Amino acid sequence: MSLTTELIKSYSKECGFDLCGITTPEAPERDVSRYQKWLAKGLHADMQYMADKVDRRCDPSLNLPEVKSIIMLGLNYYQPNSNQPEPDSGQVARYARGRDYHKIFETKIRALLRLINDKFPELDTRKEFKYFVDYGPFLERAYAEKAGLGYIGKNSMLITEEYGSWVMLAEVLTTVELKPDKPNQNRHGHCGNCQRCIIHCPTGAIIAPGVVDASKCISYLTIEKRSEIEPTLRAKIGNRIFGCDICQEVCPHNHPLQRSTPTTNKEFLPESGVGEFVNLKQALALESQEQFLDLTAGTALTRPKLEGLKRNAQTCVNNIPKSD
Ligand code: B12
Incomplete structure (x- = not known):
């Protein structure tokens, strides 16, 4: 055989x-x-x-x-998003929650x-x-x-x-x-004539069908970029502290009743990692590498390092709508 x-x-x-x-x-x-x-x-x-x-x-x-x-x-x-976003928290892309x-x-x-x-x-x-x-x-x-x-x-x-x-x-x-x-x-x-991902990307990162300009992609900005994020892009990041799922969420092929089947692999689920939300105050209060790893070890969130995660948390804080 x-x-x-x-x-x-x-x-x-x-x-x-x-x-x-x-x-x-x-x-x-x-x-x-x-x-x-x-x-x-x-x-x-x-x-x-x-x-x-x-x-x-x-x-x-x-x-x-x-x-x-x-x-x-x-x-x-x-995995579906929870219906009630936690206040004062940053959202983590689905692939990285566990x-x-x-x-x-x-x-x-x-x-x-x-x-x-x-x-x-x-x-x-x-x-x-x-x-x-x-x-x-x-x-x-x-x-x-x-x-x-x-x-x-x-x-x-x-x-x-x-x-x-x-x-x-x-x-x-x-x-x-x-x-x-x-x-x-x-x-x-x-994809036919559908343009939903192109239209809905908050930063216009999909510059042509199939072509992503990483320098504008929220995923790049919050995960891979090591330096400061340009002010014009910061406001468009909203409450995304790590990664972004928008171009997938708006895709008709990912319709929840058709192809978005919740994973049966528990390791991808929030209980195996940081979860869907990271509390912004807690992230900003991180001071040492040890504290950073207490929160992120064993998850993809180690990637932006302590400085990157705090930068992202600050961006999310600045994007919280001010109530009069
Ligand atoms: C660099 C990288 C990034 C960069 C650049 C993304 C990009 N689009 O190039 C950044 C940091 C922005 C990123 C973001 C994300 N990433 Co990423 N990333 C990679 C990595 C390491 C390399 C990708 C690459 O080679 N890019 C170069 C470009 C030229 O290639 P490409 O992206 O594959 O693009 C193809 C199409 O665009 C197509 N194409 C080109 N021209 C045209 C024209 C037309 C008309 C069409 C239709 C297609 C088309 O041809 C290209 C080559 O095959 C791969 C892992 C790997 N080793 O491959 C993961 C990978 C692509 N990422 C992945 C994921 C999950 C993500 C995110 C969803 C994470 C998130 N939630 O935040 C986002 C999605 C953003 C997006 N729409 O791409 C998964 C994708 C799985 C999947 N089902 O496709 C991969 C495969 C990792 C993995 N192991 O699973 N990523």
Whole structure:
């Protein structure tokens, strides 16, 4: 018996993945060229890591020589917002309310590799498999589309049939040759004339269908940007202390009755992390790294560091409507 696409899919379900698709290692040319144009226009803002290792991002064999197949994995993290926002608090994007998604994926991927190892002891999973969760130089959405998981919408999100765009992605590169899935054929066809994400983005960050200017995206401003946020953008951030879901919330493909299925993975839920809201006074009162980690350790909120989180909290405080 040899390791097949069908077996990988069945093992991935056993390990708790919601989506799994297989594809070949060649990067889709169209996406490589879009990525290069995006860089050339400086749309990556200060994310220098997006401009480093460009060759690796476009050629997985530089990450794993002899790579023959890419296993794309997805986890549904959808959760409805609470009806009553907590006063004097900042809202956290859904993907970051529970345990750090890197850790959620890593635990499950390691379980998947152990399972493969148990069933196929002749495979050296340490040499023949290599995984990345977001941090790898890899065009995740392009490969997810190529592996048939969904299509890329005007908000640049990978939109799936099963869960809309509320999925996080990760990938396992392998030297094992597996039968690839069919790429999503109806590429970019599903948005039709809809412009909702473009119109509703408070900062106008979606500058053309599928193209995000990171320097305006609230997600970038509150998570990745290390310096001060321009005054004109600050007011548009509202009460978002970490990340932003607006371009997904307004997307008809994410209609709550159709594709926004609440996740069954408890690790994504508020009780496993900081929750939907962070109290602004509490965030502003953080003084030491120790206090910061008491609040954020094990969650994605460590990313902006203490200074970034306090900067965001101050922005949210300044945006609280003044009552006369
Ligand atoms: C850098 C980055 C960001 C940056 C830049 C975002 C961007 N759009 O490029 C910032 C910090 C702003 C960001 C924000 C968010 N991110 Co982010 N991010 C990444 C990262 C690390 C790289 C993305 C990248 O390569 N960008 C370069 C551009 C050129 O590529 P792209 O975004 O994939 O865009 C494709 C389309 O735009 C398309 N395209 C280009 N031109 C055109 C034209 C048309 C007509 C169409 C339809 C498409 C199209 O081609 C591009 C290449 O395939 C990936 C992880 C990874 N390693 O891939 C996560 C990732 C894309 N992010 C993710 C998430 C969840 C988010 C947020 C929702 C987080 C939040 N709630 O705050 C927001 C969403 C904002 C948005 N609409 O993109 C998920 C997306 C999952 C999904 N279902 O799509 C990823 C895959 C992480 C993960 N492991 O799951 N992110």
